[in-house]
Amino acid sequence: MEPTTPTPAAPGHPVIFLGAGPGDPELITLKGRRLLDTADLVVYAGSLVNPALLDGIQAKCHDSAAMNLDSIMDLLAQGYRQGLRVIRLHTGDPSIYGAIREQMQWLDQAAIPYEVVPGVSSAFAAAAALRRELTVPEVTQTVILTRQAGRTPVPERESLRHLARIQATMCIFLSVAMISRVVDDLLAGGYGPDTPVAVVERASWPDEQILQGTLTDIAARVQASRIKKTAMIVVGPALAEDSRIASKLYDAGFSHEYR
The missing domain is CATH 3.30.950.10 (Tetrapyrrole methylase, C-terminal domain)
Structure with a gap:
């Protein structure tokens, strides 16, 4: 039997998995800052996210600390189907211990498009x-x-x-x-x-x-x-603080193609 193709979801902006960085609100990327500032719905990873990142944004914000996977994904899907700009905000870089794999698989099953924007680990x-x-x-x-x-x-x-x-x-x-x-x-x-x-x-x-x-x-x-x-x-x-070994990248006697 041929595998079934998911029914396309309603048109809308892709869900964004966004890396918030390690804590300092200035260590989010320029792209990440722009996406947060223009978002309509943000679901963020609890107390690990610096609340200063959310100060002054227009989006409705939800803390996912007490939510399970289904409740998080239902919220993201509802926002997408309403045509909202939806962000799932993770700490650091979402590709490292971000638990985004199961979220992306859920969205794949629902035929909801998404993008991943990296952050500082x-x-x-x-x-x-x-x-x-x-x-x-x-x-x-x-x-x-x-x-x-x-x-x-x-x-x-x-x-x-x-x-x-x-x-x-x-x-x-x-x-x-x-x-x-x-x-x-x-x-x-x-x-x-x-x-x-x-x-x-x-x-x-x-x-x-x-x-x-x-x-x-x-x-x-x-x-x-x-x-x-x-x-x-x-x-x-x-x-080790006492290491004095240096890279040859800037050594005057080292030939190189790129510096």
Whole structure:
């Protein structure tokens, strides 16, 4: 039997999945700011979205913190069918732990068009707060974005223990409440006890907090702090302050096609 084709939805503006950035309202893209300012309906991801982003906009705003998938999607679909400019506002960049896959699949089934507008990830806001480059020549040229297994499982092949063998820079999302397990797995995977690590809570927000240490002491530092969630763990040799290795990009003796 031939697969059935969804019945086209009523004409309207495509639903926009928009990355709000890490927190600082000035770290939304110019396109994102324009779309918010002209929106009619915004469904935003609860307290993770800085309310300053919504100040003064004309749209009717709904907090999705207490809503399930169906209620969120029904709201988006209703707005679309009414011809409204609809935005689903996510934090950071929606492609990383944004839970947009199931939302896009729902819209596909309903034949409702949508677009994704990227945002600044909290991983990069954390690097900026630390004033560190995540890739350092001859040290690491790889950045891993991952999380510790918890209520949401992680494939065993992607466990921190396995990923640690690469010795790259690792940005670990959604895991600070399990910091002791994170440290144990990173050490078991091959990072040395003196590997530098930082925890950045609420990167780019006014109450941003940074803890720095090594795998030997970072768990105790976190446990002694008020940090419980919304924090990024960054670990790897690229964080070492004493590295003096420089890129060859601007080396006068280095031939190159692009600079």
